[in-house]
Amino acid sequence: MAIGWSDLTFTPNDEAVQTLRASWAWLLGDDWSPILFSIWGDVFIQRPDGVAWVNTGTADVTIVAADQDEFRRKLMGEAREDWFLPRLVGLLHEQGKRPAPGECFTYEIYPIFAEGKYMPENFNSAPAADHFGASGSIHRQIRDLENGAKVRLTVSD
Secondary structure, eight states: OOOOHHHHBOOOOHHHHHHHHHHHHHHHOSOOEEEEEBTTSOEEEEETTEEEEEETTTTEEEEEESSHHHHHHHHTTTHHHHHHOHHHHHHHHHTTOOOOTTEEEEESSOTTSTTOOSSGGGEEEEEHHHHHHHHHHHHHHHTTSOTTOOOOOOOOO
16 A cells, blocks of 8 residues: 555644644744644744754654755655654554544553554544644643653643
8 A cells, every 4th residue: 555645644624733832832932833734733934943843742842944845855864764653554544544634643641651653553534723723732731741750641622
């Protein structure tokens, strides 16, 4: 099964982008613009210091390129495997898991927790706004905890 860029990326609606900005402002501030959204709910953003990868599973922000030209070159190389995990996307597709338009994959258990694995059974699709809101909120609330701290999550409406 060939996995193409349309399988590895998605386009969120305006509500989702606003939710991303609001839910991740604690980490990203205001001085950035989205460039590309991965099917994993991660986002590549343009900042004054370069192009950064915002990993919404771990809350890591990593400068990956000095500018968008360098970023585009890296997309065609080995970085594609690391950033977009096409093999895992293929496994999810084989199980019939495919996000609808405006949706992305999201974690059952985030990879910041010991039980959170990059395995097909740990992913489901969700509206991008829900993913951005939940991931930003979880990471904001646990950002000051030490590694290995015990966490109890309560989900409510």
